[in-house]
Every structure is written in structure tokens, then in C-alpha cells.
Amino acid sequence: MAAKAEKTFTFLVVGGGIAGVTCVEQLSFQIPSAEVALITAGPHIKAVTNYKQVSKTLEEFDVEERPSSVLEEKFPNLTVIHSAVKSLHTQSHSVETADGRVFGYEKLCICSGGRPKLLTQDNPYVLGIRDTDSAQEFQKLLSKAKRIVVVGNGGIALELVYEVEGCEVIWAVKDKAIGNTFFDAGAAQFLIPSLEAGKPEKAFPCKRPRYTTEEPAGGALQTFTADGHLRGKSTGPPEPGSALGPDWHEGIALRGAEQVSRKVSVEYQCEVEKIFTSEELLNSQQQTLTPENNGSWPVYVQLTNGKTFGCDFVVSATGVVPNTEPFLQGNKFAIADDAGLQVNDYMMTSEPNVYAAGDVCTAGWEHSELWQQMRLWTQARQMGWYAGRCMAAHVLSEPIELDFCFELFSHITKFFNYKVVLLGKFNGQGLGTDHELLVRCTKGQEYVKVILSSNKYINHIISRC
Numbered sequence: 001m002a003a004k005a006e007k008t009f010t011f012l013v014v015g016g017g018i019a020g021v022t023c024v025e026q027l028s029f030q031i032p033s034a035e036v037a038l039i040t041a042g043p044h045i046k047a048v049t050n051y052k053q054v055s056k057t058l059e060e061f062d063v064e065e066r067p068s069s070v071l072e073e074k075f076p077n078l079t080v081i082h083s084a085v086k087s088l089h090t091q092s093h094s095v096e097t098a099d100g101r102v103f104g105y106e107k108l109c110i111c112s113g114g115r116p117k118l119l120t121q122d123n124p125y126v127l128g129i130r131d132t133d134s135a136q137e138f139q140k141l142l143s144k145a146k147r148i149v150v151v152g153n154g155g156i157a158l159e160l161v162y163e164v165e166g167c168e169v170i171w172a173v174k175d176k177a178i179g180n181t182f183f184d185a186g187a188a189q190f191l192i193p194s195l196e197a198g199k200p201e202k203a204f205p206c207k208r209p210r211y212t213t214e215e216p217a218g219g220a221l222q223t224f225t226a227d228g229h230l231r232g233k234s235t236g237p238p239e240p241g242s243a244l245g246p247d248w249h250e251g252i253a254l255r256g257a258e259q260v261s262r263k264v265s266v267e268y269q270c271e272v273e274k275i276f277t278s279e280e281l282l283n284s285q286q287q288t289l290t291p292e293n294n295g296s297w298p299v300y301v302q303l304t305n306g307k308t309f310g311c312d313f314v315v316s317a318t319g320v321v322p323n324t325e326p327f328l329q330g331n332k333f334a335i336a337d338d339a340g341l342q343v344n345d346y347m348m349t350s351e352p353n354v355y356a357a358g359d360v361c362t363a364g365w366e367h368s369e370l371w372q373q374m375r376l377w378t379q380a381r382q383m384g385w386y387a388g389r390c391m392a393a394h395v396l397s398e399p400i401e402l403d404f405c406f407e408l409f410s411h412i413t414k415f416f417n418y419k420v421v422l423l424g425k426f427n428g429q430g431l432g433t434d435h436e437l438l439v440r441c442t443k444g445q446e447y448v449k450v451i452l453s454s455n456k457y458i459n460h461i462i463s464r465c
């Protein structure tokens with residue numbers, strides 16, 4: 001049973017990432033008189049800026065990390081509380097924070113994001129990249145590294161293997177082709193030569209977000225220099241910060257200790273069998289030692305294809321786990337197969353008056369034919385915005401319908417310096433064999449795939465930006 005709440009808010013939102021911030025903005029905009037609070041573990045909040053509707057469903061925007069005072073100045077009804085939620089008491093409509101405070105709510109929205117699904121916990125040689133701090137830790141380790149193993153085939157792995165220079169990269173993917181989450185084997189073939197070629201001297205201009213972080217105290221703006229180094233050093237948040245997003249690496253020099261440009265070897269259709277330290281390897285009955293595999297690396301990765309690679313450290317880029325733990329104890333949330341809080345088409349969880357949005361939730365409604373959930377920046381914004389609208393509508397007893405943005409999946413991103421636009425079931429997901437593919441490919445220039453299914457078309461475009 002929770003202690004008595006020191007204050008009760010009409011709307012309480014947990015998480016200062018894109019989903020949480022968009023949700024409080026929407027609530028404050030719709031009901032300016034309502035008392036709204038945002039509780040977040042990190043020192044900064046994520047703000048969407050320069051929002052641009054590219055077409056009916058495609059959107060582009062910039063993202064900035066900002067001190068929370070910016071939000072409070074904009075919305076006088078909003079209180080930002082910097083602490084992590086430790087427990088949720090749905091019976092008494094209250095949350096308890098790590099610093100021992102208790103806050104009540106009429107409606108709560110959980111936007112606590114996710115954390116990297118690490119191959120193994122508490123191994124100093126296995127790193128996940130999630131927030132600004134972990135990206136800086138990665139940069140620090142990389143600067144002394146000669147070889148790293150990257151495991152995973154999603155967006156983060158794709159970006160890493162392309163960006164890292166001065167360090168050999170062994171890339172272990174479980175699929176037959178790279179980038180399986182985002183594109184097909186044909187598109188992977190189109191992109192592979194970019195990995196083999198040197199990096200272009202100057203990146204092609206591409207209008208994408210750039211990261212800035214500010215001192216926790218809200219002092220002078222801390223930016224990245226043109227050569228990719230931080231101008232200052234943040235003291236670092238004690239709690240997990242918001243997930244990074246597009247172009248997270250743009251301000252960070254991803255350079256290892258060697259003089260080589262890019263050197264990537266892909267190991268297809270394999271997973272990690274075991275991770276050893278050099279002592280464990282030498283003490284084991286490992287029979288496949290080679291000159292470079294003889295205990296001189298700090299850590300070794302054995303893959304299911306039988307190969308073992310020594311390296312300086314391992315990057316685990318195998319997806320995220322929704323941050324649900326603090327909210328589960330004593331409550332009866334419906335949890336989806338992917339461990340997210342299941343939400344209905346009003347972004348409501350199975351607990352009354354508790355909503356969820358962004359990476360922490362799983363869309364449990366019957367999806368439109370051309371939409372699927374992917375834990376992406378764009379969807380975090382759309383869900384946060386729609387959750388805010390639903391919460392306001394429910395308080396005002398107004399009707400609301402599932403937003404149009406959930407009709408058609410759409411995403412703009414960049415891989416290997418190509419602009420990538422994905423629409424609908426861009427990879428033919430769940431379409432069986434009853435569809436037709438039209439592909440136009442100009443080597444080094446563009447790859448356009450159109451899927452025709454029951455006279456509907458679904459696009460998949462990769463082109464130089």
C-alpha cells in the first residue's frame with residue numbers, strides 16, 4: 001500500500017523521451033487548465049523540432065535533448081519531476097519515486113521506453129547502445145579497439161558497421177542477408193558495395209536531425225564539434241536516459257585504434273553461442289585456436305557457425321526490451337509476447353486509467369493491413385500524441401477514433417548514406433506468395449521496390465540523399 005500522495009495530477013506521464021514529451025505537450029495543448037506532470041529518470045527531455053509533414057503519412061522532424069525547464073516555460077500547467085518511478089499502485093492511483101515521493105493521478109501514461117536486449121548481463125566486454133551516455137562509453141572503448149564484434153541485424157547494427165573506421169568489425173547476423181528488419185535480400189545486395197567501398201570524403205547533404213546535449217544544470221549548450229568530439233563532458237545521468245535516434249552517431253567520432261578505413265566481415269546465419277574471457281578460453285578445451293585466437297584478445301565470441309573471434313569488445317545490437325519492471329509488481333497488466341504493455345486502440349493498458357505509448361507498449365488492436373508496429377522514433381511520437389488525445393478525450397467525455405497514422409506504416413531513415421523510405425508492408429510481411437514485385441535498380445543510385453497485392457501497392461525506396 002502506497003503512502004499518501006503529496007499531490008494528485010489530472011494527468012501524470014512517466015518518461016521524458018519522444019513519446020512522453022509529445023504526450024504532455026498534447027495534453028497541455030488540449031486542456032491548458034489541467035494539472036499535468038511529467039516524471040522522468042533522466043536529466044533531459046527529448047523535444048521534437050522542425051516537424052514537417054512530407055506527405056499524407058510520411059513525416060520528418062529534428063530531435064533535441066533539452067533541459068526540462070524549456071517545457072515548463074512553454075506550458076505553465078506542467079510540472080516536471082526528475083526521479084525514476086519505483087512502483088505503481090493502480091488501486092490507489094499513485095506512483096512512488098526512487099527519492100521516496102508519492103504522486104497521485106487521475107490518468108497515467110507510461111512512456112518509459114526500452115533498454116538494449118543484451119546478449120549477457122554484467123559482462124564488461126558486452127555493450128549495448130541506447131542513450132547518449134552509452135554512446136559515449138562506446139566511443140571511448142572504440143578509440144582503443146582493433147577489432148570489435150557487432151551482433152544484430154537491425155538499425156543500430158547497420159549504422160554502426162557503416163560508420164566505424166580504424167577498427168576491424170566482425171558483423172554477426174542471424175539472417176541470410178543484412179538489414180533483414182528493414183529490407184529484402186535484393187536491397188541488401190544493393191547496399192553491400194557501400195560497406196566495401198571507402199567512406200565518402202564528405203557526407204552527401206541530407207536533412208536529418210543532429211544531436212545536441214546540454215549540461216544537466218541547464219547551462220550553456222553543449223554541442224559536438226565538426227570533427228565529432230564533444231565540446232564538454234556531461235556528468236552523466238544516474239538513471240537511464242532517453243533512447244537515441246536517427247543520426248545519433250553524427251556528432252561522435254566512431255574511430256578505432258588502427259589506421260585502416262572501414263573493414264567489415266559479415267558472418268551470415270549465425271548467433272552467439274558463447275562469450276569467453278581470454279582466461280576462460282585458455283582453460284577450456286577449445287581446439288580451434290589460431291594464431292590470432294590464442295588468448296591475446298580480452299574477449300572471445302564463439303558463433304553458432306563454429307567460428308570463434310577474439311576482439312576488444314562486443315556490441316549487442318539485438319533489439320530492445322520494454323522498460324516495464326517498476327510498473328508490474330502488484331498490478332495486473334496484460335503483457336504481450338514481446339514483453340511490452342499491451343494497449344488497445346485508445347492506448348489504454350488493461351489497468352483502468354493507465355495508458356502507455358512508445359517503445360514500452362505493444363499495439364494490441366487489430367492492425368490495418370498496411371501497418372505494423374516497429375519500435376521507432378516516428379511511432380513513439382505518433383503514439384505519444386495519440387495517447388495524449390485519447391486521455392484528454394476521455395476526461396472531456398468526447399468521442400475519439402484511431403488516428404489515420406496507424407493506417408499505413410511509413411518511415412524515413414538513412415542507411416549507408418542512402419535515404420530510405422519505407423511504406424506499408426514494405427518487405428511483403430505476412431503477404432504470403434500472392435503478390436507481385438516491381439523493382440527498379442540503378443547500381444549506386446537507387447533501389448525502388450513496389451509490391452502489388454490485391455491492386456494495392458506498397459513502396460520501398462532506397463536512393464542517394
Ligand code: FAD
Nearest residue numbers: 015016017018019041042085113243244358359376377380
Ligand atoms: P525513450 O526515448 O527510451 O524514453 C524513455 C524515457 O523514460 C527516458 O526519458 C527515460 O529516462 C525514462 N524512464 C525510463 N524508466 C523510467 C522510470 N522508471 N521512471 C521514470 N522515467 C523513466 N528510431 C528511428 O526511428 N530511427 C533510427 O534511426 C533510430 N536509431 C536508433 C539508434 C539507437 C542507438 C537507438 C538506441 C534507438 C534508435 N531508434 C531509432 C529508436 C528510437 O530512438 C526509439 O524508438 C524512441 O526513442 C522511443 O521513444 P520512447 O519515448 O518510447 O522511449
